[in-house]
Amino acid sequence: MKLLAVPLFELYDNTARYGPQLSAIPHLLSRYNFEFIDEQGNVVAVTPGGGPEGGYVPKTKVLAGGTDEEMKEGSVKDENGIE
Helix, strand or coil: CCCCCCCHHHHCCCHHHHHHHHHCHHHHHCCCCEEEECCCCCEEEEECCECCCCCCCCCCCCCCCCCCCCCCCCCCCCCCCCC
16 A cells, blocks of 8 residues: 555545545535634634734744744754854
């Protein structure tokens, strides 16, 4: 058995190639709305295609490795510790 990375649009309505269970995944996912929430509990993005007013851009938070000083927002360092 092989593991393939297949885009959802290729799975959709392609029962002959991927079988009925896998080809139904895009249809099943379309029934859900996903909400992305920041640390304060505010909704920052909604799928499909929505989001809060004001043009808020979600930020990435690093959860592992480094110290608090290294993880300051907007601070990017190379492997030598130089910004």
